[in-house]
Amino acid sequence: MNTKKLAFVGGTAITPFEEIVNSAVVFDQDQIAYVGPRQRFPINERVETVSIQGKFITPGFIDIHIHGGAGSDFMDATRQDFETICRYHAQGGTTGLLATTATDCRASGKFKCTPWKGHKSWGLTLRDLIFRWLNAVAI
DSSP, rough: OOOOEEEESSEEEEEESSSEEEEEEEEEEEEEEEEGGGSSSOOOOTEEEEEEEEEOOOOEEEEEEOEEEEEEEEGGHHHHHHHHHHHHHHTEEEEEEEEEEEEOSTTOOOOOEEEEEEEEOOOOEEEEEEHHHHHSSSO
């Protein structure tokens, strides 16, 4: 397979360690292959470039506490709600999230954590269970 790499060049890359002015951020398929000064990465015909001059490029944000968004809640436990929440948070730069919910004391028991085809679950936060456990344990 001979796929092109994709390089965002000329902008300022923000890393956990530094700001790199006139940077190159290069992707090889779905992996980041290079982040660094533009002049150190050779661009050739196998690299598609996108100029981001005057702009910033940063890592995605991972939010570890999300109940919902855009009128949907993970407690609703539907594929449509899951997709609505993910699309809503992606608009603000969130690239990964942990669904946060509480135990459902109602008899419905409808909440389930089942990843749908094309979606990868990173985990689940069950806040109410943690608080109930803490209240039961002498601290």
